[in-house]
Amino acid sequence: MARRTNLELTSGISLDDWQKIGKQLFVAADSSAWWLGDWLIYGRTMYPDRYQRAIEETHLDYQTLRNYAWVARRFAPPRRRPALSFQHHAELASLPENEQEYWLDRAERLSWSRNFLRSRVKAARQAGEQTEQHAISMRVEVNVSRDRRQRWIQAADDADQDLQSWAMSMLDHAAAAVLMG
Structure with a gap:
């Protein structure tokens, strides 16, 4: 039984069922970030005071709501990857679209976690910065x-x-x- 403030599970559920419930909960939580972002984007054209109204309705802070809307704007629905979380997309939202696609492809194909994706993007940026600063390249022979x-x-x-x-x-x-x- 699910209520707003708790989830009551019957005793003796199998590990498999417990895992399925967890997956469903994650999907609902992850989807809600997209839904709130899309809701705010819609409100942008209809209601000039949408953030004030959204804060009142959701009890989320302004920056959280802005982030949801920003990520949702950066990834139109056809570009969103269902196999990846909202947070995967948020990690890439500041990049140009072609770079977003590159990293989304890799993260999806290789089943990267959000944290691993973050580390790869950071390493690539640092490598790019080093290249721009004429860093010494390392050659490895095996x-x-x-x-x-x-x-x-x-x-x-x-x-x-x-x-x-x-x-x-x-x-x-x-x-x-x-x-x-």
């Missing part, structure tokens, strides 16, 4: 068997990447897993 190299090339092809990009993403993924602990 001697591997022909079979291993072929397996890596096949994996890179399957991921729609060249070998170097794939290897970098795998190393970044491994480093993030170790650092996040």
Whole structure:
């Protein structure tokens, strides 16, 4: 039984059912951010004092509501990825559309968490800043068997990447897993 202030679960539900309920709750919470953003966008054209009214109706603060509307405006409904959370999209909202699509594609295809996506975008920005500042590049050589190299090339092809990009993403993924602990 769900009420505004609590969720009452019957005793003895299976782990599978408990997980399904959690997934449904997440979907409702994540969807509500999109819904509020779209609601505010609609209100923009109809009601000049929409934020004051929205604060009164939702009891959310102004900045939260502005963020929902901003992200919803940056991602028209056809561009929103159902497999990714609102927060994934929020991480990318400040980027140009082509970069948003690049990162959304990667996050969706590789099932990245929001935090991992954030770390990859941050690393890419830092790498870009270093490149712009004429940073010293690092060259790494790895001697591997022909079979291993072929397996890596096949994996890179399957991921729609060249070998170097794939290897970098795998190393970044491994480093993030170790650092996040």
